[in-house]
Amino acid sequence: MRLSDTIEQFIKAMLEQDEYDVELKRNELAEYFSCAPSQINYVLSTRFTPDHGYVTESRRGGGGCIRIIRIKSSSQEQLLYTIHQRIGDGITEQESARLIVQLTERGIISCSQAKLMSYAISSQSLAVPIPDPVKDALRARIMRSMLLAAAQESEEI
Amino acid sequence: MRLSDTIEQFIKAMLEQDEYDVELKRNELAEYFSCAPSQINYVLSTRFTPDHGYVTESRRGGGGCIRIIRIKSSSQEQLLYTIHQRIGDGITEQESARLIVQLTERGIISCSQAKLMSYAISSQSLAVPIPDPVKDALRARIMRSMLLAAAQESEEI
DNA sequence: ACTATTAATGGTCAAAGAAAGTCAACCCCA
DNA sequence: TGGGGTTGACTTTCTTTGACCATTAATAGT
Numbered sequence: 541m542r543l544s545d546t547i548e549q550f551i552k553a554m555l556e557q558d559e560y561d562v563e564l565k566r567n568e569l570a571e572y573f574s575c576a577p578s579q580i581n582y583v584l585s586t587r588f589t590p591d592h593g594y595v596t597e598s599r600r601g602g603g604g605c606i607r608i609i610r611i612k613s614s615s616q617e618q619l620l621y622t623i624h625q626r627i628g629d630g631i632t633e634q635e636s637a638r639l640i641v642q643l644t645e646r647g648i649i650s651c652s653q654a655k656l657m658s659y660a661i662s663s664q665s666l667a668v669p670i671p672d673p674v675k676d677a678l679r680a681r682i683m684r685s686m687l688l689a690a691a692q693e694s695e696e697i
Numbered sequence: 698m699r700l701s702d703t704i705e706q707f708i709k710a711m712l713e714q715d716e717y718d719v720e721l722k723r724n725e726l727a728e729y730f731s732c733a734p735s736q737i738n739y740v741l742s743t744r745f746t747p748d749h750g751y752v753t754e755s756r757r758g759g760g761g762c763i764r765i766i767r768i769k770s771s772s773q774e775q776l777l778y779t780i781h782q783r784i785g786d787g788i789t790e791q792e793s794a795r796l797i798v799q800l801t802e803r804g805i806i807s808c809s810q811a812k813l814m815s816y817a818i819s820s821q822s823l824a825v826p827i828p829d830p831v832k833d834a835l836r837a838r839i840m841r842s843m844l845l846a847a848a849q850e851s852e853e854i
Numbered sequence: 855a856c857t858a859t860t861a862a863t864g865g866t867c868a869a870a871g872a873a874a875g876t877c878a879a880c881c882c883c884a
Numbered sequence: 885t886g887g888g889g890t891t892g893a894c895t896t897t898c899t900t901t902g903a904c905c906a907t908t909a910a911t912a913g914t
Binding site: 678686 | 824
């Protein structure tokens with residue numbers, strides 16, 4: 541079995557117990573598996589991405605660590621996945637607005653969240669000198685991030 | 698846990714009780730935590746700045762001490778306005794993070810809103826090929842928009 | 855009283871240390 | 885033989901410490 545797979549399973553086992561999230565030391569884990577620390581990054585970036593239903597955070601420096609948060613597989617996550625598909629590499633303001641309305645109507649996100657999202661990706665917000673295609677790409681990224689944040693929220697209840 | 702974090706929490710716990718401000722002896726505190734006195738300065742300068750919602754004063758010489766004051770805001774609208782002013786033409790991810798934490802701690806925005814904002818202006822979101830200064834400008838615009846949205850929310854209550 | 859000295863504080867800054875991130879080269883097997 | 889897996893050199897970020905500096909209160913000397 542590949543080392544990466546072993547590490548992946550190890551982390552998933554940790555998440556089984558802790559349920560919601562897990563904190564780990566990159567160097568300790570690398571030591572434990574006798575591999576290069578960057579191997580851990582590889583595992584995270586190939587198996588613990590939002591697409592896989594996870595978000596990661598980290599801190600450098602003394603006492604630093606990596607935190608892996610699982611987004612529960614619920615109807616929310618399914619929806620997020622779908623939306624993920626719908627957003628793609630770029631999205632216009634109108635398309636975003638439509639998505640936001642739909643999500644609100646289905647009660648997946650709150651009105652407060654909807655408003656924040658709309659404002660965040662409004663043309664007002666993005667009124668900086670960059671080409672339109674880049675703006676659409678940017679809007680897509682911001683939307684994805686915000687939906688991820690919302691997904692985490694809906695799970696913490 | 699990091700020493701700095703421990704000291705930060707210790708000070709915040711003191712502030713909880715006294716509500717408004719706290720006076721402490723740098724050397725005593727350093728002694729208590731068995732660290733270099735300058736560690737206290739580090740904690741103050743990284744976690745108790747005006748950006749974090751605090752100001753500090755100090756007096757040297759015999760009987761000298763450090764005073765940490767929590768900036769009190771007259772009203773939510775006032776604070777939102779102030780912060781709005783503080784954003785200017787550009788803002789980094791870290792500065793934004795500080796603002797968001799401050800607003801959350803004061804109960805002006807919810808955790809849900811805070812998370813959404815953090816994610817919206819994360820470097821992840823803004824990972825498109827544009828120069829850093831433009832990113833900072835963009836982040837400023839998005840932050841302003843989102844704060845505006847939040848302000849409208851809190852008005853409606 | 856007035857000044858000089860000393861002791862008691864806190865401040866600054868740069869270097870060392872302790873993580874994690876990045877990236878490109880290599881490795882290997884289906 | 886091409887794409888996923890592995891490694892290590894280099895970078896970035898955050899923390900901790902210590903040597904040296906600045907200021908002030910207390911005290912000693914006149």
